[in-house]
Amino acid sequence: MRQFPHILKKEFADYFVSPIAYIVIAIFLIVTGWFFFSTFFLYNQASMRNFFTLLPIIFSFVIPAVCMRLFSEETHQGSYELLMTLPVTHADVVIGKFSAAVVFCCAMLIPTLAYPASISFLGSMDWGPVIGGYIGAILLAGAFSAISLFASSLTDNQIIAFIIGAAVCITLTLINQMLFFVPSVVLSVISYIGTGVHFENISKGIIDSRDIVYFASVIFIFLYGTYISLLYKE
Amino acid sequence: MIHVDKLTKFYGDFCAVDHISLDVRKGEIIGLLGPNGAGKTTTLKMLTGFFPPTDGEIRVMDRSISENPLEIKQMMGYLPESSPFYKDMLVYDYLMYVARMRGIPSSERHARLKYLSGLCSLSAIMHKSIGDLSKGLNQRVGLAHAMMGDPEILVLDEPTQGLDPNQIVEIRGLIKKIGQEKTVIFSTHILSEAEATCDRVVIINQGKIVADGKMEDIRENAGKGAVLHITIANAEFESARLKLESIDGVASVSLVEKTDDGLISVTLDCPNDADPREAVYLKIKSTDWILLNFNRKKEALESVFHDLTRNSVN
Numbered sequence: 001m002r003q004f005p006h007i008l009k010k011e012f013a014d015y016f017v018s019p020i021a022y023i024v025i026a027i028f029l030i031v032t033g034w035f036f037f038s039t040f041f042l043y044n045q046a047s048m049r050n051f052f053t054l055l056p057i058i059f060s061f062v063i064p065a066v067c068m069r070l071f072s073e074e075t076h077q078g079s080y081e082l083l084m085t086l087p088v089t090h091a092d093v094v095i096g097k098f099s100a101a102v103v104f105c106c107a108m109l110i111p112t113l114a115y116p117a118s119i120s121f122l123g124s125m126d127w128g129p130v131i132g133g134y135i136g137a138i139l140l141a142g143a144f145s146a147i148s149l150f151a152s153s154l155t156d157n158q159i160i161a162f163i164i165g166a167a168v169c170i171t172l173t174l175i176n177q178m179l180f181f182v183p184s185v186v187l188s189v190i191s192y193i194g195t196g197v198h199f200e201n202i203s204k205g206i207i208d209s210r211d212i213v214y215f216a217s218v219i220f221i222f223l224y225g226t227y228i229s230l231l232y233k234e
Numbered sequence: 235m236i237h238v239d240k241l242t243k244f245y246g247d248f249c250a251v252d253h254i255s256l257d258v259r260k261g262e263i264i265g266l267l268g269p270n271g272a273g274k275t276t277t278l279k280m281l282t283g284f285f286p287p288t289d290g291e292i293r294v295m296d297r298s299i300s301e302n303p304l305e306i307k308q309m310m311g312y313l314p315e316s317s318p319f320y321k322d323m324l325v326y327d328y329l330m331y332v333a334r335m336r337g338i339p340s341s342e343r344h345a346r347l348k349y350l351s352g353l354c355s356l357s358a359i360m361h362k363s364i365g366d367l368s369k370g371l372n373q374r375v376g377l378a379h380a381m382m383g384d385p386e387i388l389v390l391d392e393p394t395q396g397l398d399p400n401q402i403v404e405i406r407g408l409i410k411k412i413g414q415e416k417t418v419i420f421s422t423h424i425l426s427e428a429e430a431t432c433d434r435v436v437i438i439n440q441g442k443i444v445a446d447g448k449m450e451d452i453r454e455n456a457g458k459g460a461v462l463h464i465t466i467a468n469a470e471f472e473s474a475r476l477k478l479e480s481i482d483g484v485a486s487v488s489l490v491e492k493t494d495d496g497l498i499s500v501t502l503d504c505p506n507d508a509d510p511r512e513a514v515y516l517k518i519k520s521t522d523w524i525l526l527n528f529n530r531k532k533e534a535l536e537s538v539f540h541d542l543t544r545n546s547v548n
């Protein structure tokens with residue numbers, strides 16, 4: 001496990017070598033900025049709540065787009081072979097790429113710090129939910145990155161990887177709104193599976209170990225799935 | 235150095251490599267030859283630890299590749315077919331990345347890069363992005379990639395594929411230079427390349443080894459001796475055949491061509507170590523034939539290869 005920082009560094013730099021990073025960050029900022037501020041003044045409240053309500057849906061599209069190339073491109077180009085014949089383990093590769101995606105998501109969130117900064121001039125701001133919201137956002141980004149990385153390891157076609165990743169992320173995001181379709185026997189299980197509730201709790205500033213465990217397990221399960229999928233490729 | 239024992243690989247029902255056993259000594263340059271789809275690339279991929287064999291074992295310096303994959307990958311440099319590198323990266327960045335991945339300490343990375351850029355003549359293209367390079371330059375970056383960790387064993391999959399003749403000569407020279415110190419295994423389907431570069435040739439067909447040894451030995455074992463080509467004027471084929479076949483060391487005489495102006499071209503098949511050129515010349519001298527052309531050819535590599543790879547099909 002000593003090679004993963006090199007992979008992280010390379011993958012992260014790759015985003016900024018090609019135009020992908022700039023395009024994705026620009027789109028993310030425009031979309032969040034527009035949706036957030038178009039209703040912000042109507043509520044007349046100095047809070048970031050709406051921003052964090054929007055985040056899961058936006059992340060469901062943006063993060064699969066960020067992660068789709070991580071394995072698909074390598075297997076498609078054949079550079080996967082070069083990578084795996086270097087002295088690295090599968091775990092190095094999975095963790096390196098995953099952390100590159102998470103670091104990229106953090107880089108994408110950094111410019112949005114301008115929102116709470118400017119809002120705090122307009123009124124007295126409760127910083128608890130904002131800090132909680134950002135912690136939640138990073139956890140959510142981790143979970144969605146793990147899911148999208150797994151999708152990317154399944155196919156050498158980036159579009160398919162994006163669609164699979166986005167489909168899973170959207171389902172997890174929206175499942176809490178569709179609970180009335182669910183039979184009551186499995187209701188508690190299904191409602192636990194959805195990311196919505198867990199993210200909402202954290203973004204209210206309530207840091208509950210159950211929510212942390214939820215995100216940690218999603219990340220672990222999908223990273224492990226990616227690991228298995230790489231082994232299966234052989 | 236490398237010990238391969240009953241290596242077998244199945245892709246579903248298809249057997250790509252079928253019980254290959256091979257011993258490679260230190261400092262050898264080995265050419266893996268075979269028609270397309272013979273199992274060369276699969277064998278090399280298993281050697282480098284890219285995927286595990288279905289059955290059989292590979293030991294490098296007495297360590298099993300399935301038990302110590304990292305240690306063995308550290309000892310090996312690999313150039314895959316058609317060098318699929320990250321197209322967006324600069325040559326310098328890419329080679330630095332490989333150096334880091336190979337665990338070269340930061341103080342030595344620059345020196346190593348400088349050495350390799352000299353060896354593979356990369357100095358002029360260090361700042362270019364890999365996607366913009368020509369095939370030949372790309373291949374040189376590939377060699378630098380493979381050589382980065384100063385590996386004991388270099389595995390090259392069709393290193394000269396798609397290059398122009400000058401580049402081929404250049405890369406061959408490089409392989410020979412590297413082979414003075416390292417063990418090199420490379421695959422090719424170009425016979426003259428194997429002959430020009432290798433100490434030892436392993437011919438694979440349909441996943442099996444059909445010949446293994448020095449090029450000359452393979453030629454001899456194929457049971458083919460030399461062939462004499464003669465063109466004479468002023469002679470009838472039948473009488474020429476009788477006369478020539480009576481010479482010791484000539485197994486058979488066959489007609490190649492008979493032209494309208496009375497020239498006949500014949501070939502004389504000679505068994506393995508016979509060289510009846512003198513006797514043939516004296517025989518012709520004793521007649522009134524006019525000798526126009528006389529040469530001796532060793533059995534062409536192509537036909538040895540053709541026989542070896544065709545026989546095993548039958």
